[in-house]
Amino acid sequence: MNSSHNSWPPKILLWLYSFFLYLYPQEFRKEYRQQMFIVFNDLYKQHKIQKRNTYVWFIKEICADTLISVVQQQIHTTRIAFGRSILNTLAAAMLTFVVSIFLMSVGISVYTDIAQGGSTQSRLQSFTYRHSDTIIEGVFKEAYKQAAACENISDMKLQNRCQEDVGTHIAHILPEEELMGIKQTGWPTDLFFVKKSGANYSMLRWDGKITDVSSAVNEPPIINHGFFNKLTSKDTCSYFHVADAYNSCETYTAISLPNNETGYLVRMVPKKPFNYIVLRLLQPLLFLLVVLFNPSELGFAPEIYIISVIGYILFLILATRYMLGRQK
Amino acid sequence: MSKSTRANHYIPLSPSIFYILLSLSIKERHGYDIMKQVKKESGGKVALGPGTLYGSIKKMLTDGLITESDERPDPALDDNRRRYYKITKLGSKMLSTELQRFEEALKTAKNNKIHIALTSIKLTVV
Numbered sequence: 521m522n523s524s525h526n527s528w529p530p531k532i533l534l535w536l537y538s539f540f541l542y543l544y545p546q547e548f549r550k551e552y553r554q555q556m557f558i559v560f561n562d563l564y565k566q567h568k569i570q571k572r573n574t575y576v577w578f579i580k581e582i583c584a585d586t587l588i589s590v591v592q593q594q595i596h597t598t599r600i601a602f603g604r605s606i607l608n609t610l611a612a613a614m615l616t617f618v619v620s621i622f623l624m625s626v627g628i629s630v631y632t633d634i635a636q637g638g639s640t641q642s643r644l645q646s647f648t649y650r651h652s653d654t655i656i657e658g659v660f661k662e663a664y665k666q667a668a669a670c671e672n673i674s675d676m677k678l679q680n681r682c683q684e685d686v687g688t689h690i691a692h693i694l695p696e697e698e699l700m701g702i703k704q705t706g707w708p709t710d711l712f713f714v715k716k717s718g719a720n721y722s723m724l725r726w727d728g729k730i731t732d733v734s735s736a737v738n739e740p741p742i743i744n745h746g747f748f749n750k751l752t753s754k755d756t757c758s759y760f761h762v763a764d765a766y767n768s769c770e771t772y773t774a775i776s777l778p779n780n781e782t783g784y785l786v787r788m789v790p791k792k793p794f795n796y797i798v799l800r801l802l803q804p805l806l807f808l809l810v811v812l813f814n815p816s817e818l819g820f821a822p823e824i825y826i827i828s829v830i831g832y833i834l835f836l837i838l839a840t841r842y843m844l845g846r847q848k
Numbered sequence: 849m850s851k852s853t854r855a856n857h858y859i860p861l862s863p864s865i866f867y868i869l870l871s872l873s874i875k876e877r878h879g880y881d882i883m884k885q886v887k888k889e890s891g892g893k894v895a896l897g898p899g900t901l902y903g904s905i906k907k908m909l910t911d912g913l914i915t916e917s918d919e920r921p922d923p924a925l926d927d928n929r930r931r932y933y934k935i936t937k938l939g940s941k942m943l944s945t946e947l948q949r950f951e952e953a954l955k956t957a958k959n960n961k962i963h964i965a966l967t968s969i970k971l972t973v974v
Contacts, residue, residue, distance in 0.1 A: 544899075548902075548903075548906065551906070552902040552905075552906065554929060555879055555902060555929075555930070555931055556879075556898040556899070556902055558879070558880070558927055558929060558930060559879045559880045559883065559898040559901065559902075560898055562880040563880070563883075563898070581895075581897055582897065582898075584897070585896075585897020585898060585899045585900055586897070586899050588897075588899065588900060589897070589899025589900045589902075589903045590899065592900075592903055593899075593903055596903075
């Protein structure tokens with residue numbers, strides 16, 4: 521057996537490609553599914569030899585090809601079934617479904633681009649985080665203790681200097697971060713400490729200032745939703761409408777503190793390509809589930825509502841036309 | 849409508865159909881081999897993906913321009929599930945007609961002394 525047979529695409533790509541194949545008309549799929557899979561594997565092997573970025577290759581070559589050929593095949597199939605009427609062609613349920621899904625994907629892509637277009641995100645693009653998860657309760661408490669002590673100083677100049685010292689001191693305690701390949705010690709500007717005391721939330725960041733952010737924070741859930749949470753990870757930080765966190769925050773970690781207080785380490789981290797692709801391709805489907813079972817989860821993104829509602833209206837209109845066409 | 853009448857609708861051939869026929873006129877090939885050959889022959893200008901390739905193959909099979917070959921690769925050397933395709937007489941005729949059309953266009957260009965166009969056509973066709 522040829523040794524190149526051992527090089528298989530990642531499971532997620534195989535899974536996605538299988539899904540793509542289901543978008544083709546049944547007859548076409550039955551006839552060519554196996555052959556297309558073989559060619560897909562061949563292309564992947566070739567791409568690995570050329571050492572190009574797998575996900576860029578997948579989007580640029582496979583997704584684009586699938587989008588074009590699915591529409592071509594669906595139009596061809598429905599033309600045979602319903603004659604050459606454009607309206608009847610559009611009315612085919614499968615084509616409508618494909619169009620709706622792609623419309624929603626486009627909507628979500630647009631939203632994601634808007635959300636990521638800020639300068640904070642581009643600044644963070646080259647960060648490599650290695651140790652932030654090791655920040656412990658001790659550091660958190662120490663930071664708040666020192667910053668609170670500064671607030672008792674009445675002289676503003678001295679207070680500012682004290683706060684700067686807090687920032688510097690905590691920066692020394694924090695583990696080393698790696699910025700653009702160069703090790704440096706410092707309090708990363710993308711890391712916020714948020715503390716909940718009773719119903720009040722306060723935020724402490726790199727400049728050593730404690731700010732009341734009660735009105736900008738909603739109660740973040742402690743429950744870990746696992747895989748689902750990962751897919752909608754942008755959601756998680758919508759609980760922290762503070763500073764720039766809303767636009768690029770992906771994660772937060774809850775720390776239990778004494779006296780029924782809770783601490784949150786809110787971090788902005790760059791998007792990983794995998795998550796980005798999953799968000800673009802799968803979120804339309806998840807969106808359906810979320811809206812059905814927990815609409816409040818998506819309260820942060822009106823764009824998604826608008827684009828999706830347009831998609832659904834289009835779907836309903838065309839599906840109705842299709843049903844009426846069949847009755848005639 | 850007969851296959852040959854249907855096939856006449858192909859002229860002029862689309863770039864993908866033209867290059868697929870051209871690649872199969874040399875020898876029988878499987879899908880991926882066709883893709884590679886088309887890319888090579890067209891100097892990278894026509895790049896087919898799996899979907900567009902099998903879309904064209906399906907259309908050409910229906911219209912009788914190509915047919916599936918009985919040949920299967922040696923399982924020890926390659927995946928024996930691969931299907932091989934070969935050009936039919938009708939496909940060859942279409943390809944010849946298209947090449948003839950190119951030739952005539954080339955002659956016309958020569959007669960009209962269109963030197964710049966001639967150079968570029970020569971590079972593409974020859």
